[in-house]
Amino acid sequence: MKKLAVAAVITVMAVGAFTGCSGSGADIGRDAALEAALNDAGVSESDTSRLKVSEDSDDGRKIYEISFDANQTEYDYEIQASDGSILSAETEQIQNAGTADNGTQNSADQGQTTAQDSSQADSGTSQSQQNSQTAEPAVSIDEATRIALDRVEGAAESDIRIELDRDDGRMMYEGDIIYNQIEYDFKIDANTGEVVEWSEERA
CATH class of the missing domain: 3.10.450.40 (Nuclear Transport Factor 2; Chain: A,)
Known part of the structure; x- marks a missing residue:
C-alpha cells in the first residue's frame, strides 16, 4: 500500500510539473503576436500608424487583438496567444478625410440638383431640402x-x-x-x- 501511495504522489507531482511547464509556454507575448500580424500584412512596424495591441479571451483561449493602419489600409487581426496562429484577419481601405469630405460634398451637390429638378412639382419642399443640404x-x-x-x-x-x-x-x-x-x-x-x-x- 505504501508503494502504491508513493507512486500516486509521484504521478501527481509529475503531472503538476508538466502542466506548469506547458502553462508557462502558452503565451508567445505581445511582441511575437504583433510580429505575426505584421509579417502577414507584409509591413514593418515603422510603416504603421494607429497601432494598438490588446489582450482578450475567446472560448477560454487567450488571444491578442491587433489593429494598425499602413499603405492606406486598416488591418485587424486576432492572434492566438498559445502559438501565434492567425485566427482572423480583416482589411479595409482607408478614405482620406478630404476624399470623404469631397464625396459628401458631391453627394450634397447631387441632392441639390435633384431638389432643383423637382422644384417645378413642389417648389416649397425642394427649397426646404436644398437649405437643409447646403447647411x-x-x-x-x-x-x-x-x-x-x-x-x-x-x-x-x-x-x-x-x-x-x-x-x-x-x-x-x-x-x-x-x-x-x-x-x-x-x-x-x-x-x-x-x-x-x-x-x-x-x-
Missing part, C-alpha cells in the same frame, strides 16, 4: 481635427479618424485617435468647436 458647419473638418489632435501630445493626422455626423439634430464631428497604445474617442460640436465627449482606453 455648412461653422467649424471645418480641418479645424475639428486640430482641436482633437491638440489634446494628444505627439499625435499626427495619420493617427486620427474623423467624420461629420448628426446627433439628435446637432451636427457633430465624431472620431477617434489611436496613439501610443491609447485610443481616444471624441465628439466635437461642429458649430462651436466644443469637445462634448472625450474618453481614453488603454490597451
Whole structure:
C-alpha cells in the first residue's frame, strides 16, 4: 500500500510539473503576436500608424487583438496567444478625410440638383431640402481635427479618424485617435468647436 501511495504522489507531482511547464509556454507575448500580424500584412512596424495591441479571451483561449493602419489600409487581426496562429484577419481601405469630405460634398451637390429638378412639382419642399443640404458647419473638418489632435501630445493626422455626423439634430464631428497604445474617442460640436465627449482606453 505504501508503494502504491508513493507512486500516486509521484504521478501527481509529475503531472503538476508538466502542466506548469506547458502553462508557462502558452503565451508567445505581445511582441511575437504583433510580429505575426505584421509579417502577414507584409509591413514593418515603422510603416504603421494607429497601432494598438490588446489582450482578450475567446472560448477560454487567450488571444491578442491587433489593429494598425499602413499603405492606406486598416488591418485587424486576432492572434492566438498559445502559438501565434492567425485566427482572423480583416482589411479595409482607408478614405482620406478630404476624399470623404469631397464625396459628401458631391453627394450634397447631387441632392441639390435633384431638389432643383423637382422644384417645378413642389417648389416649397425642394427649397426646404436644398437649405437643409447646403447647411455648412461653422467649424471645418480641418479645424475639428486640430482641436482633437491638440489634446494628444505627439499625435499626427495619420493617427486620427474623423467624420461629420448628426446627433439628435446637432451636427457633430465624431472620431477617434489611436496613439501610443491609447485610443481616444471624441465628439466635437461642429458649430462651436466644443469637445462634448472625450474618453481614453488603454490597451
